[in-house]
Amino acid sequence: MTHLDVQDVTVRFGGVTAVNEATISADGGQVTALIGPNGAGKTTLFNVITGLQRPTAGRVLLDGNDITHTPTHRRARHGIARTFQRLEAFGSLTVEENIRVAADAIRSKNAKPARVTRDLIRKIGLERYAQARADAVPTGVARLVELARALAIDPTLLLLDEPSSGLSEAETEAFGDLLRDLAGQGRAVLIVEHDMPLIMRVSDRIHVLDRGILIASGTPAEVQADPTVRKAYLGEDEAPSSEPTLVMPAVEAIGEDEAEENPPALPESTGQEAEGWF
Amino acid sequence: MNLFLTYTVLGFVIGASYAIAASGLVLTYATTRIFNVAHGATAMVMAFVYWELAYNQGLSNWLSVLLVVFVVAPLFGALLERWVIRRVADAGVGVTLVVTCAVLVGLIGAAEKIWPPGVHSVTMFFAGHGVHLGKVHVSGNDLLTIGLAVAVGAVLYGLLTFTRTGVAMRAAVDDKELLALHGGRPHRMAALAWALGSALAALAGILLVSARQSELNYISLTLLVVNAYAAAMAGRLTSLPRTFIGALVLGLLNAYASGYLWTSNAWTGFREAIPAIFLLLMLVLMPQAQLRVGRLSGIAGVRTPELRRIAIASAALVLAVVIGNAVLSAVNVNRMALGLCFAILALSLVPLTGFSGYVSLAQFTFFGVGALTVAKTHSSAPTAVFLGAVLAAVAGILVALPSLRLQGLYLALSTIAFAQIMDYMVFQNPSLGGFGGSLKTKRLDLFGYRFTSDKAYALLAAAVFCVVGALVIGLRKGRYGRILIALRDSPAACATLGLNPRLARVAVFAGSAAIAGLGGGLYAGLQNQVGSSNFQFFNSLPLLLIVVCAGVTSVSGALLGGMLLMALNSYPDMQPYLFLILAAAAVGLGKQPNGITGWLFELREHPVAGRLGLGSAGTARSIAASAAVKAPVKSSVAVGENAEAEA
Numbered sequence: 001m002t003h004l005d006v007q008d009v010t011v012r013f014g015g016v017t018a019v020n021e022a023t024i025s026a027d028g029g030q031v032t033a034l035i036g037p038n039g040a041g042k043t044t045l046f047n048v049i050t051g052l053q054r055p056t057a058g059r060v061l062l063d064g065n066d067i068t069h070t071p072t073h074r075r076a077r078h079g080i081a082r083t084f085q086r087l088e089a090f091g092s093l094t095v096e097e098n099i100r101v102a103a104d105a106i107r108s109k110n111a112k113p114a115r116v117t118r119d120l121i122r123k124i125g126l127e128r129y130a131q132a133r134a135d136a137v138p139t140g141v142a143r144l145v146e147l148a149r150a151l152a153i154d155p156t157l158l159l160l161d162e163p164s165s166g167l168s169e170a171e172t173e174a175f176g177d178l179l180r181d182l183a184g185q186g187r188a189v190l191i192v193e194h195d196m197p198l199i200m201r202v203s204d205r206i207h208v209l210d211r212g213i214l215i216a217s218g219t220p221a222e223v224q225a226d227p228t229v230r231k232a233y234l235g236e237d238e239a240p241s242s243e244p245t246l247v248m249p250a251v252e253a254i255g256e257d258e259a260e261e262n263p264p265a266l267p268e269s270t271g272q273e274a275e276g277w278f
Numbered sequence: 279m280n281l282f283l284t285y286t287v288l289g290f291v292i293g294a295s296y297a298i299a300a301s302g303l304v305l306t307y308a309t310t311r312i313f314n315v316a317h318g319a320t321a322m323v324m325a326f327v328y329w330e331l332a333y334n335q336g337l338s339n340w341l342s343v344l345l346v347v348f349v350v351a352p353l354f355g356a357l358l359e360r361w362v363i364r365r366v367a368d369a370g371v372g373v374t375l376v377v378t379c380a381v382l383v384g385l386i387g388a389a390e391k392i393w394p395p396g397v398h399s400v401t402m403f404f405a406g407h408g409v410h411l412g413k414v415h416v417s418g419n420d421l422l423t424i425g426l427a428v429a430v431g432a433v434l435y436g437l438l439t440f441t442r443t444g445v446a447m448r449a450a451v452d453d454k455e456l457l458a459l460h461g462g463r464p465h466r467m468a469a470l471a472w473a474l475g476s477a478l479a480a481l482a483g484i485l486l487v488s489a490r491q492s493e494l495n496y497i498s499l500t501l502l503v504v505n506a507y508a509a510a511m512a513g514r515l516t517s518l519p520r521t522f523i524g525a526l527v528l529g530l531l532n533a534y535a536s537g538y539l540w541t542s543n544a545w546t547g548f549r550e551a552i553p554a555i556f557l558l559l560m561l562v563l564m565p566q567a568q569l570r571v572g573r574l575s576g577i578a579g580v581r582t583p584e585l586r587r588i589a590i591a592s593a594a595l596v597l598a599v600v601i602g603n604a605v606l607s608a609v610n611v612n613r614m615a616l617g618l619c620f621a622i623l624a625l626s627l628v629p630l631t632g633f634s635g636y637v638s639l640a641q642f643t644f645f646g647v648g649a650l651t652v653a654k655t656h657s658s659a660p661t662a663v664f665l666g667a668v669l670a671a672v673a674g675i676l677v678a679l680p681s682l683r684l685q686g687l688y689l690a691l692s693t694i695a696f697a698q699i700m701d702y703m704v705f706q707n708p709s710l711g712g713f714g715g716s717l718k719t720k721r722l723d724l725f726g727y728r729f730t731s732d733k734a735y736a737l738l739a740a741a742v743f744c745v746v747g748a749l750v751i752g753l754r755k756g757r758y759g760r761i762l763i764a765l766r767d768s769p770a771a772c773a774t775l776g777l778n779p780r781l782a783r784v785a786v787f788a789g790s791a792a793i794a795g796l797g798g799g800l801y802a803g804l805q806n807q808v809g810s811s812n813f814q815f816f817n818s819l820p821l822l823l824i825v826v827c828a829g830v831t832s833v834s835g836a837l838l839g840g841m842l843l844m845a846l847n848s849y850p851d852m853q854p855y856l857f858l859i860l861a862a863a864a865v866g867l868g869k870q871p872n873g874i875t876g877w878l879f880e881l882r883e884h885p886v887a888g889r890l891g892l893g894s895a896g897t898a899r900s901i902a903a904s905a906a907v908k909a910p911v912k913s914s915v916a917v918g919e920n921a922e923a924e925a
Binding site: 050051052071072073074075076077080081082084088089090091092093097098100101102104105106113146149150152153 | 757760761763764766767768770771772773774775776777778779
């Protein structure tokens with residue numbers, strides 16, 4: 001069944017409309033991707049789903065219950081967890097402590113926090129960094145710390161905001177398997193990502209946002225064939241001018257079927273993206 | 279009707295001087311995002327300089343005013359910006375508050391040194407002149423004050439809105455680098471803003487003392503301008519028109535309160551507290567701040583010691599006290615015990631400021647609640663001390679609840695408001711029977727043993743410090759300590775993990791206040807008598823300064839801080855040296871947020887600096903150093919308030 005329903009959500013920052021009547025959903029057991037050029041409103045939508053941003057209009061439903069006005073920490077207890085595009089690891093704590101904070105937070109479940117932490121460190125492959133401070137590990141590792149931390153609360157809905165940026169090719173490969181694995185456990189995984197080969201490989205469904213408007217939804221094949229999507233990405237009608245280079249490799253990935261064999265090298269960092277800073 | 283008119287005029291005059299002071303505060307904050315706690319102290323010192331020129335050196339009043347407002351004060355402001363403010367401009371709210379606190383304490387110390395207590399009074403401007411509004415006489419001095427406020431408002435508004443310089447000043451706060459790229463000079467703009475702010479403080483200070491015709495006083499003048507904080511908050515520290523309206527409302531409230539409120543003692547306290555209540559109200563009415571995202575920040579804490587080390591350190595402290603008892607004079611044994619009571623107070627800042635990153639300027643108030651409880655119960659039973667701690671915890675909850683939505687600076691200001699309100703309305707309240715003056719207290723009686731001698735009391739205080747210190751370390755190692763630090767690093771991420779940030783904040787304020795209250799209860803017993811003057815909000819400024827400089831993240835830092843605070847109080851001769859040490863440590867906070875103890879720990883762990891760099895606790899830090907190179911994104915995302923420890 002549909003786990004998350006975002007219905008007609010609009011977010012305005014002053015005069016700027018970051019998200020305009022977007023409707024998306026995510027199902028349990030599936031990987032759902034949210035893609036779009038920089039500034040499309042993807043992170044803003046994540047903030048709305050987690051309650052960090054109040055929508056100007058629209059509703060957010062979890063299993064049919066309206067959670068639009070539920071505080072962030074209660075949503076987490078209802079099973080929503082996320083990672084952040086701009087890192088939000090606890091810099092003063094070690095990697096292990098980062099995960100432990102989350103494991104402690106959800107105490108009602110029977111698992112022992114220390115054990116949950118240990119298992120996640122092994123599962124995500126963070127053994128090497130367990131005792132390092134989180135503000136001292138490489139960016140890619142810090143993203144994995146955020147993932148492990150989010151998993152520690154055993155979420156039913158996992159939101160991942162550009163989790164693969166900063167990972168090497170081999171690590172991205174393993175990461176894709178991990179995503180499938182997480183969906184296989186019955187979780188709904190909603191992922192914002194610029195790495196198109198990864199998205200095409202792991203997603204069951206894709207939503208495409210452009211300048212706050214949902215322009216397409218469907219399976220990877222449907223989205224790739226959609227003329228509106230191609231237009232938005234190719235920028236035939238004045239594409240967003242910000243960092244076009246970031247978008248172009250993705251276009252190739254969508255446009256050419258051999259993308260799988262020849263993954264384009266994406267620039268690593270998108271830390272300067274303007275979302276959330278209007 | 280005449281009476282009403284009289285008070286209305288008075289309100290306008292008070293409001294006008296608040297407006298001048300507050301606009302200086304707004305100007306410096308709006309251009310550099312640094313809140314100048316020392317604004318009132320600047321006004322005080324400049325009023326003294328004015329006195330010196332006009333009454334001691336015999337220059338004419340007008341020439342002296344011009345010299346102070348247009349030469350001395352701007353020069354002071356610009357130099358302060360150049361040598362102090364610029365160095366901490368990018369540090370977090372905690373560091374900038376501590377540094378401006380240091381300036382405040384330094385200014386008061388300097389004023390006391392240069393102008394030793396004595397008769398310093400000034401007369402009104404235009405004495406004997408004035409106009410009549412109906413039957414109400416408005417003095418020339420009053421007219422001058424109102425006129426100057428209007429002029430200041432007009433000039434500042436014009437400057438910021440219509441001139442290139444003004445626009446550049448406002449641009450400086452948004453993006454210094456960008457302004458520099460476009461040919462602006464952000465540093466010059468900041469220096470200009472501080473020069474102007476300091477001149478406005480001077481003008482307000484001179485007008486306030488000449489209107490009152492009273493003795494110049496170091497503290498009361500410094501605190502009087504604190505009232506301007508309230509007006510500045512009405513403009514949310516950025517809007518000049520709102521600040522002027524706020525100042526006017528506050529002035530009128532003050533005037534009507536002194537005219538129409540009952541004159542009984544209890545209401546006197548309320549009247550005095552009006553600016554603080556106004557400030558608290560303005561803060562509580564602040565719009566809801568959204569949880570900020572977009573930063574990865576951390577503060578390098580010190581290593582948390584193992585149980586064995588805690589035991590050894592505790593034994594060493596008790597042994598030191600035993601030796602101290604044997605070799606020190608009676609007076610110095612008493613001071614040692616006092617230092618240990620202050621150390622317990624300092625310990626209350628470790629979970630609150632050290633772990634959680636909240637800046638509180640109400641710790642002496644909690645300390646006072648503990649002392650007041652022991653004094654009022656007039657009991658020697660340990661239950662009195664315990665009750666004091668519980669009541670202090672309640673006070674802590676009272677601070678935390680209305681300010682739940684506030685962050686950083688605004689939270690710190692709300693603790694100032696709370697401390698002022700407590701001081702005027704509770705501590706000095708005559709119906710509490712003499713706490714405004716002094717109350718006798720009894721020494722503690724524990725299991726039939728009475729701690730009558732100072733030596734026994736010193737040992738008791740040391741033992742209590744060790745126990746509470748161990749509890750604080752235990753807290754840091756446990757679940758709750760991790761949550762506090764996680765909340766400091768990223769409240770947004772905590773919320774997405776299901777942690778309720780508000781609950782944790784209330785709890786840490788309550789716990790911290792309880793520790794302070796416990797220290798206060800012990801302090802009351804030690805002193806044999808206590809009064810409200812020992813617990814004024816003002817004392818919390820040097821406390822915060824000293825403890826943060828000594829090392830607010832560790833129990834050892836709290837011990838050092840307590841001893842330094844005692845030394846500052848008990849050995850006036852040492853003050854200049856102490857200030858030197860503190861100034862050095864304060865400026866070093868950007869590099870070593872763990873203060874003096876942080877430097878000492880590093881020395882101990884790296885006796886041969888860097889060569890053996892893989893010592894157990896050094897590992898994290900050396901990884902940090904090497905990874906800083908590997909993670910270039912980090913510096914660009916560290917835009918949060920707590921980013922002071924960025925490598």
